[in-house]
Amino acid sequence: DAGITQSPRHKVTETGTPVTLRCHQTENHRYMYWYRQDPGHGLRLIHYSYGVKDTDKGEVSDGYSVSRSKTEDFLLTLESATSSQTSVYFCAISEGGGNTEAFFGQGTRLTVV
């Protein structure tokens, strides 16, 4: 999986609790992404990063924040989890952003009850 590790792989949490998902890469790629995948919606971009401490919103960023303090780590935080955030979350990395392929992690299945 191109040196991408997501943790945890599965998580069940209660509504209103904070949750942080971690993506770690060993490829030294500049770009990192968080997507969510839901039936009928495909992959939707939450946030992305184009360098250390450089991040921007995707199409479904409400309720999520991110941080990238090191090249290799990109954290996704749900400040107060809601049931609508139950999903499978994928991290991806890319050397060239929109000009080269992105490589995906194995995903994190998050259930908010």
Place this chain on the structure above:
Amino acid sequence: GESVGLHLPTLSVQEGDNSIINCAYSNSASDYFIWYKQESGKGPQFIIDIRSNMDKRQGQRVTVLLNKTVKHLSLQIAATQPGDSAVYFCAENSGGSNYKLTFGKGTLLTVNP
């Protein structure tokens, strides 16, 4: 558990037949396109890419065709095998973005032995 295949267009073929999966993209300024394969429970995997200065590119058993006039992308899989059963996504760097890719909703390919 939920399947990313729910509510998706589906294509069912016999083992050994050729498969053609289609994708209509949205932005005429997009200049980079990728096909991904996603097996159940896994992250999307890169198959093949094409840039807008080409209209055809071939890989091992796969060919991607790009028709910029009608904003259409297709993936042809030769001699389809049961291991090809998966959801296939097209992606574009919408509008020529240097940062990110936008994904289609996917097509579920089922190969019957």
